[in-house]
Amino acid sequence: MTDIFVVSIAAILALMIYTILYRENPAFRLGEHILVGATVGNAVVQAVFQIQNVAITKFQKGMETGDVTGILYIIAIILGILLYFQFSSKYRYVSKISIALMLAVGLSLSIRGLISVNVVGQIIGAMQPLNSVQNIVYLIGVVCVLLYFVYEKKVSNIIGPLPKIGRYVLMMTMGAYFANVLMGRVSLVIGTLNDLFVAPAYYFIPIALLIVIADSLSRRKIAGKKS
C-alpha cells in the first residue's frame, strides 16, 4: 500500500516538473520549491547525525577516558557553531576563523595531490615515446592547447599558428563533452520514464496530457477572442 503512494506521489511530482516543457506554470514552480525544501531538509538531517557521530561521540568518549584528542573535539564543535556568525552583519568576522581552517585544509590537500596527479601524471602521460603517429599527434596537441591557454592570439612568428591549432583541439574536446552530457541527460529521462511506466504511475500520464491540451486550447480561445 505504501509503495502505491510512493509511486503515485513520485509520478505526480515528476509530471509537475515536466510541465515546464509546455510552459512556465505554477505546477512546475511548486514542484521545484518542494524539491529545494526536501533537499535542504535532508542535508540538515544528515548534518545532525554526522555531528553526533563524528564530534559529540568522540568528545564524550574523550571526557570518559581522559583522551585529549577526543576532548579537543569541543574546539571543532565551537568552530562549527562560529560559522553561523556569517549571518550577523556586526560579528561576521568571527565566522572567518572556521572558514580559514576549512580553506587551509582544503587548499593544502588539493595542492599536494593535484601537482602529482594532474600536472606530473598528465605530463608523463603525454610524453610517450614518439614511435607512432598517434603519440606525435597527441604530444603536439597538448603543447598547442597549452600554448593557446598562454597566448590567445598570435604573438610571434616562432609560435605561429600553434595556439590556433590548440583552439581547434579545444573545440573538439568541447564537442566530446557535449555528446557525453547528452548521454547523461538522456539517462535521467530513461530513469524517470522507467518509474512512470509502472502501475499506478502510468495512469497519471494521460491525465497530465489532457490538462496540458485543455490549457493550450483555452489559451488559444482567449487569444482568439482578444484579437
Add this chain to the structure above:
Amino acid sequence: MSIVFKKGTSVVLFVVAMIFFFDYFWKDPTLQGTATNLNNWVVVIAAFALGLGAYSLTVRHVQIIRKRGMLMPYSIALLVTMFTFIITGLVTHSISSPEYSFIYNSIIVPASQALYGMSSFFIASASYRALRAKSYESLVCLAAAMFILFLNAPIFGVINPILPSLGKIVWDTSISTGMRAILIGIGIGTLTTGLRIIIGQDKAPLGGGD
C-alpha cells in the same frame, strides 16, 4: 577584537597549510597526529556548514511569506517540506526508517531526476535550432560531437561498423590532447591561486580586505 580575528584568520590559514605541506614530506608522528586531528575537525565543521543553507533559506522565505506576495504559497510549500524532512529524520533517528524512506523516495528521487533530465529535451530543440556550424571552430565542435554520438550509441555500430571506430579515434584524440592540457592547466591554476590565498596575497575567499 575584530582586528585580532581578522589578523588571526590569515595566520591560521598559513600555519595550518604549512602543517599539511610539511606533513606530506616529513613522516613525523606529532605532525601527522596534528594534521589528522585538524583534518577531522574540518569534517565536523563541514557538517555544521550543511545547516547554513537551511538557515538562509528559512530567513529568505519567511520574509516572502510576511510580505504575502504572489510567491507566498511556494515559500510555504518549501518550508513545510523542509521541516517535514527535518522532523521526520530527527524523530525516527534514522534515514532508513520506513517514514523517512517514504518521503525521500516520493519526493527527492523523482523530482531531482525529472529536473535534471528535462534538459535533454532542451538539448534536442537546441540541436535543431541553435547548434549551427557558422564558423570553422563550431564546425569542428559539432563534427566531434557527432563522432562521439556514433561511439556512445550501439545503434551506429549496427548501421555501419566504421562509425564507432571513427568515434573512438576522435574520442582518444580529444581526451589525449585537449583534456590532458585542461587537467594540467587546472593543476597549475589551483597551485598558483592556492598559494596566493595561503600567503595572504588574495583575500577574496575570506571576504576581502581583511
Add this chain to the structure above:
Amino acid sequence: MTLRESLSQNYKPIIYFILFVLIGFPLLHPLGLPLPIDQDCRDVYNKIESLKAGDVAVVTQYIGGGNRAELYPQYKAVLEHLLRKDGIKIILEEAGTESPVFSQLVLQELNAFKRKTYGVDFVDLGYIPGDEAAIAGLCRDLHALVSKDYYGTPIDQIPMLKDVNTAKDFTIVVDITASADSQFWLNQAYAPYRTAIALGMASAKVPDAYAYYKAGQIFGILESLKGAAQYEFLTGSPGLAIIGMDAQSLAHLYIAFLIVAGNVAFFMGRKKK
C-alpha cells in the same frame, strides 16, 4: 500561416514528443541491440575478478536523485560482482547527503545480509561530510575519523576493520560519482599511496576520468549508463542499464538527425537569400 511557418514556430512540442516516444518505446519493447564492451569497463571487471580472499575493496558513491539513473546501475552491478566473490572485505562509504539511502537500497535489492555476514564481509561506514578532507581522513587513518558505522556500531567492534587503517590497506577503491570526489580520491589515495582506483562516472565527468585512465593513474572506468550496461552484461546480471541502452541509441540517432537537419535547413536558407 503556411505549414512551414507553423512548423518553424511550433517545432518544440513536436521535437519533445518525438524524443519522448523514442526514449519510451524501447523501455516497453526492448530492441535487443548489440552492446560492444569497452576496454576500460573490461579492465574494471578483470581487476575485481582477480581479487583474492582477504583483499579490501572500498566502494564509495555520491549518488543522488539527479544522477541515480546513471550511477545506481553501476553501483549495483559492481556490488553484485563483489558479493559473488568469497573472502573480499567490502567497505561502503557515501560522499553525498542523499547517498546513504541508495546504499541501503542496493543492500536490500542484492540480499546482501543473507548472502554475506555484516561486519565480517562488508560494512557500511555511512555518509562522511567534508569532501576532500573526509577522503584524506579515511586514507590517512580510518579509525581516527570514523567512530561508528551507519548502524551505530562502534568501529572497533567490527571484525573486518581491525587490520584496515590507511589507504595502504585498501586493495582497490571504486568511486561511483558525478562530482569532484573522483579527483579527491586520486589526490589522497593514488598520489601518496598508489592505491588502485577505478571510477564509475556520470557522463559529463567521463572525459576527465578517461585522461587519468590513459595516463595509467586509474585502472578502469564505468562510463555512465553505457558502462553500467556493459558491466551488467559481463557479470550476467541484466538490469535497467541494458534496456536503457536501446533508448540511448534511438535518442542519439534522433539528436544526430536534428543536428544535421538543422544545419542543412540553415545553409539552404542562407543560399536562397
